Amino acid sequence: MIGVKICGIRDTQTMVLCARLKVDWVGFVFCDASPRFVTADDALRLHESAPSGQEGGPLRVGLFVKSDDDFIGQVLRTIPLDILQIYDTPERAIEIQSRFGRPVWQACGIAKYSDLPTDPSMAGYVIEAPKQEQDHRPGGLGRIFDWSLTQKWIPPSSWILAGGLNPGNVQRAILESQAPAVDVSSGVEAAPGCKSAELIEKFVQNSRKALDLKPKLS
Numbered sequence: 001m002i003g004v005k006i007c008g009i010r011d012t013q014t015m016v017l018c019a020r021l022k023v024d025w026v027g028f029v030f031c032d033a034s035p036r037f038v039t040a041d042d043a044l045r046l047h048e049s050a051p052s053g054q055e056g057g058p059l060r061v062g063l064f065v066k067s068d069d070d071f072i073g074q075v076l077r078t079i080p081l082d083i084l085q086i087y088d089t090p091e092r093a094i095e096i097q098s099r100f101g102r103p104v105w106q107a108c109g110i111a112k113y114s115d116l117p118t119d120p121s122m123a124g125y126v127i128e129a130p131k132q133e134q135d136h137r138p139g140g141l142g143r144i145f146d147w148s149l150t151q152k153w154i155p156p157s158s159w160i161l162a163g164g165l166n167p168g169n170v171q172r173a174i175l176e177s178q179a180p181a182v183d184v185s186s187g188v189e190a191a192p193g194c195k196s197a198e199l200i201e202k203f204v205q206n207s208r209k210a211l212d213l214k215p216k217l218s
């Protein structure tokens with residue numbers, strides 16, 4: 001079964017839907033440059049609206065972009081995040097992992113094969129398109145990269161494919177990249193920051209069908 005993460009949740013209906021669809025992870029974006037930004041109090045309200053990971057619901061992932069310890073600590077005192085998705089240097093991501101005692105998924109922008117990470121001490125990696133000069137934030141931009149780059153990569157720990165995925169391309173993305181899990185934000189939205197129940201359902205369904213399709217597409 002392909003793991004699925006729905007990121008940038010801002011409303012309780014979407015939380016409840018993700019729990020009903022047995023999505024593996026939901027993401028809360030603590031980056032105020034994003035149309036999906038939530039405060040720690042918003043995230044707590046969302047967290048409380050659906051079964052927790054320990055109760056069989058989706059694990060809660062918090063996204064932090066170049067955040068300092070004070071900010072991360074303040075969010076963690078409000079909401080019990082299961083995983084921290086970090087947009088920062090690898091050194092800083094490792095520091096955060098040991099300081100806060102939570103698994104860290106480091107976000108890596110991949111333009112070429114040698115950009116793929118090799119450090120097994122990180123709990124996981126989010127493998128996505130690289131940030132460009134004009135971007136005001138590092139993710140949630142609906143941009144893909146060359147999925148075939150990960151085919152021969154030996155991942156040092158668990159990983160998830162992200163960037164520009166949507167219900168129409170996710171099956172091909174899984175087959176071309178050989179990803180064990182997929183992460184989507186803008187590709188299941190009706191407008192920036194506004195999730196579509198219909199697109200989420202299709203995305204989850206199509207992701208999970210990818211394994212069945214393998215012989216037909218390869």
Ligand SMILES: O=C(O)c1ccccc1N[C@@H]1O[C@H](COP(=O)(O)O)[C@@H](O)[C@H]1O
Nearest residue numbers: 007034139140141142163164184185186
């Ligand atoms: O979603 C955002 O606005 C965002 C802001 C800052 C950092 C990451 C963000 N989103 C993450 O980016 C990838 C790809 O998103 P998309 O599917 O291309 O829209 C994914 O991990 C999002 O969670």
